[in-house]
Amino acid sequence: MKPLSVMLSMLAIGITSSAVMAEGVNLPNASLPNASLPNVSPANSELVNRGAYIARAADCMACHGEDYTGGTAIETPMGEIYSTNITPSKRYGIGDYTEADLKNALQKGRAPDHMLYPAMPYPSYSGMKEEDISALFAYLQTVPAVDEAPEEKTDLPFPFNIRSLMLGWNFLNVPSTEKRDGLNETQKRGEYLVNNLEHCGTCHTPRNSTMGFDKSMYLSGAQLGNWHAPNITPDESSGIGSWSEQDIVTYLRTGELDQRAYAGGPMGEAVAHSTRYLKNEDLSAIASYLKAVPAVQTEDTVSAVDVSRLPTPINESITHDLLAQKEYLAQAKAEVSNGNNSPKALYLAACGSCHGVNGYAQPDARYAPIVGLSSVRRDKPDALVNMILHGVESATNTSPIMPGFSDELNSEQIAGITNYVRVNFGGLASSDVSAGDVDRIANTSVDKPFLIKYAGLLAIIGIIVAIAIIAFIIRAIFRSRRRA
Ligand code: HEC
Ligand code: HEC
Ligand code: HEC
Structure with missing residues (x-):
């Protein structure tokens, strides 16, 4: 599927x-x-x-x-x-x-x-x-x-x-x-x-x-x-x-x-x-x-892009030299497997091979550059955390799909990467997503509206009420007949 x-x-x-x-x-x-x-x-x-x-x-x-x-x-x-x-x-x-x-x-x-x-x-x-x-x-x-x-x-x-x-x-x-x-x-x-x-x-x-x-x-x-x-x-x-x-x-x-x-x-x-x-x-x-259409203000606020805070593709040699980039990423991976849990090393190890060391992705490859995207600038981290947990896949993409990381990374690590991405590529002044937030987002099952959640129950109650009303009417008719 x-x-x-x-x-x-x-x-x-x-x-x-x-x-x-x-x-x-x-x-x-x-x-x-x-x-x-x-x-x-x-x-x-x-x-x-x-x-x-x-x-x-x-x-x-x-x-x-x-x-x-x-x-x-x-x-x-x-x-x-x-x-x-x-x-x-x-x-x-x-x-x-x-x-x-x-x-x-x-x-x-x-x-x-x-x-x-x-x-x-x-x-x-x-x-x-x-x-x-x-x-x-x-x-x-x-x-x-x-x-x-x-x-x-x-x-x-x-x-x-x-x-x-x-x-x-x-x-x-x-x-x-x-x-x-x-x-x-x-x-x-x-x-x-x-x-x-x-x-x-x-x-x-x-x-x-x-x-x-x-x-x-x-x-x-x-x-x-x-x-x-x-x-x-x-x-x-x-x-x-x-x-x-x-x-x-x-x-x-x-x-x-x-x-x-x-x-x-x-x-x-x-x-x-x-x-x-x-x-x-x-x-x-x-x-x-x-x-x-009427503007509706919701809680899901999104910070304006602050271009001055976005990374410039500074290290041209790393951005454009695939071999140099590969080495750099391999080094980060080695560090992570030796227990380095710094958000930067985690980002490089888990995400860098597709999104690039500074978020501008791979030149000429069809990975999404993620610098400045609204999904990394939202005040609520939920959408981004869900993308990291479950991956991103769509028909517009011809490169290897983005896998979900819920099995590979723990909540602490996902929180670290989320903060790293929001601050470094989203330009947010700060980000304090915690492992607890990641757990909450991972465990939020979408709430079913009341009627749907309880429709089975309501339907049965409805049938019982309907039978009761019919019984009441029949009794009333019988009574009035008897009286007549
Ligand atoms: C195997 C390559 C790959 C890896 C690894 C990867 N991604 Fe992605 N990512 C993609 C692709 C491809 C897309 C575009 C998806 C599409 O359109 O189908 C994407 C999209 C995104 C987006 C934009 C989503 C949107 O719709 O706004 C974000 C943010 C993102 N990735 C973050 C991450 C983070 C953080 C990690 C590491 C935890 C990561 N990615 C790891 C390939 C990857
Ligand atoms: C099948 C569901 C679906 C339909 C249909 C759909 N959208 Fe979206 N739309 C989304 C989702 C999900 C996102 C978030 C994408 C992301 O972050 O990668 C989105 C993102 C957007 C955004 C970007 C908003 C931002 O802040 O980044 C715009 C604009 C938008 N949609 C407009 C439209 C318009 C106009 C239509 C009708 C022509 C439409 N959408 C139809 C699901 C849908
Ligand atoms: C968002 C998904 C979606 C879109 C978009 C959609 N459909 Fe459907 N369509 C369905 C589903 C699901 C069913 C089956 C519904 C059911 O079983 O009650 C269906 C059923 C139908 C049927 C009834 C077939 C039968 O069983 O006799 C027709 C006709 C139909 N669609 C035509 C269209 C046409 C034409 C369009 C575009 C104008 C369209 N649909 C767009 C999801 C969609």
């Missing part, structure tokens, strides 16, 4: 993917225009090509796979929900779907013979435009049919296996967003992309007690299993208020913002499958809209 972490809709939890793209994808440079769209060709009708673009912009591939055969597990507090085959296979896919069926699935979460779980982001797609659904339908007919069911099938425990319960959930939580007043045309396009196609809020908006969006905290950040999707409202201290619109465009196009931010894990997936393919005007519309 490949810890992947796409996003999920009702279930604010990370995800594990069994069948997402195995091969890495090279990201284009910031200066390059959008990556050319696979599946778009002059041989296709204009409608089909438009549909291919909608599929990208709505990121169907993040869950259904680049070949649309499904099988991605979306981990939820209620159990794993698997995406399905949506190729035109009559037997295993959606070959029998009419356009109206697709519309119902996307907008209402209703497949022809069952209700869907909101792991399929229909609460967002509910606002999809008719013409976009028509184009998507035309395009999906042209995808090669694959006559195979995904290996795994969704099998949730009672009461969640009663799919019609979703009717009640939908009543409370669909649509997941409302249109904002006072937007200009560009921002309206951005709103449509963010809310209805890209469904950014499925990861970036926290959930309420019923697992629907907490609308008052729109886009202000949420925990996805071991990943944290940060606050992307324009708040200066905890959001992306300091980013220019161009910064947002560059990040969504390339997955990187030099010495500022990196798109790892689930965000890397969103960039790799979707945003890097968007037209410039659409990325600009998203950026313009993100600047127009």
Whole structure:
């Protein structure tokens, strides 16, 4: 299993993917225009090509796979929900779907013979435009049919296996967003992309007690299993208020913002499958809209980049001379195995071979430079500690993946490395993460919202109450008859 972490809709939890793209994808440079769209060709009708673009912009591939055969597990507090085959296979896919069926699935979460779980982001797609659904339908007919069911099938425990319960959930939580007043045309396009196609809020908006969006905290950040999707409202201290619109465009196009931010894990997936393919005007519309949403201040504050505190790639010979670097790192490793537990030696031994002696990574290799990244500048160390504990993996990366270190390093050592990285590469004035903090973060299981945690119990109580009420009514009827 490949810890992947796409996003999920009702279930604010990370995800594990069994069948997402195995091969890495090279990201284009910031200066390059959008990556050319696979599946778009002059041989296709204009409608089909438009549909291919909608599929990208709505990121169907993040869950259904680049070949649309499904099988991605979306981990939820209620159990794993698997995406399905949506190729035109009559037997295993959606070959029998009419356009109206697709519309119902996307907008209402209703497949022809069952209700869907909101792991399929229909609460967002509910606002999809008719013409976009028509184009998507035309395009999906042209995808090669694959006559195979995904290996795994969704099998949730009672009461969640009663799919019609979703009717009640939908009543409370669909649509997941409302249109904002006072937007200009560009921002309206951005709103449509963010809310209805890209469904950014499925990861970036926290959930309420019923697992629907907490609308008052729109886009202000949420925990996805071991990943944290940060606050992307324009708040200066905890959001992306300091980013220019161009910064947002560059990040969504390339997955990187030099010495500022990196798109790892689930965000890397969103960039790799979707945003890097968007037209410039659409990325600009998203950026313009993100600047127009209400700023929400959260606890997850992030220090501004203090360039003066960041390392300069001082030791050119070590940064650029691989052999010298190798020797230097080997020396650190030897020191660590001789019991040197200094944070610097630990960093060099555990991280230096990929991220470089001073955090600028290996020139020309596709490791992430980590100098100045928001993930090493946050006041809460949780996201960074989770990355060190569990590793970082995403489709945007073609170099050896970053392993998790929870087995290899103890909490004391991880705390030391965390402090070293935050101060030396994040530019923080100080950092005092302790072994106890690392233990707390490692042991925090994501809290399930009340209704989900106790739904089994509530459902049983509900049934008992319902039986009691029916019994009471029957008795009352009998009594009144007897009296009559
Ligand atoms: C975040 C993950 C995710 C994304 C993104 C997503 N889906 Fe789904 N989809 C699922 C899951 C999971 C299911 C199965 C849900 C269930 O079992 O109730 C599903 C089910 C479906 C179904 C119902 C198939 C059937 O069983 O009859 C259709 C149709 C569908 N998706 C189409 C799409 C299209 C088109 C897109 C892009 C516009 C898309 N999905 C994007 C996760 C996703
Ligand atoms: C599948 C879940 C998911 C989806 C969908 C998603 N994001 Fe993210 N996003 C994340 C995660 C997780 C991070 C943190 C990445 C990291 O630190 O490596 C992130 C990071 C970001 C950042 C960087 C913030 C910072 O302070 O560093 C921005 C900006 C952003 N996302 C915008 C968006 C936009 C706009 C969309 C919709 C087009 C979107 N995201 C969709 C999960 C997601
Ligand atoms: C085997 C190479 C390798 C090692 C060893 C390694 N990393 Fe990484 N690291 C990566 C790669 C590759 C990425 C980018 C991941 C991606 O996009 O899939 C990354 C990403 C990161 C990020 C950025 C995450 C984000 O999304 O903001 C941080 C921070 C980081 N690593 C810190 C560390 C620390 C600290 C250590 C040592 C405990 C370490 N890494 C060890 C390869 C490595």
